[in-house]
Structure formats: structure tokens, C-alpha cells
Amino acid sequence: MGDITVKMLSQQLKELVKAKLVIRKDYQEFHQR
Structure with a gap:
């Protein structure tokens, strides 16, 4: 069970x-205009 939780957490983190x-990319493009 612990193993599955770690996998799920790492997936969410990714x-x-x-x-x-x-978001950062969109933000930069938005500011370049």
C-alpha cells in the first residue's frame, strides 16, 4: 500500500x-506583448 501511495504522489508531483x-511559459509570453 505504501508503495502505491508513493507512486501516486510522485505522479501528482510530476x-x-x-x-x-x-503556466510560467504562458505568463512570460503574456508579458512580452
Whole structure:
């Protein structure tokens, strides 16, 4: 069970980081206009 939880958490973390990078990119492009 502990193993599954770690996998789920790491997966969520990856998604979060991905979303953050996408947001940052949009933010920079928005400010360059």
C-alpha cells in the first residue's frame, strides 16, 4: 500500500510541475506583448 501511495504522489508531483512550467511559459509570453 505504501508503495502505491508513493507512486501516486510522485505522479501528482510530476503533473504539478508540468502545469507550473506551462503556466510560467504562458505568463512570460503574456508579458512580452
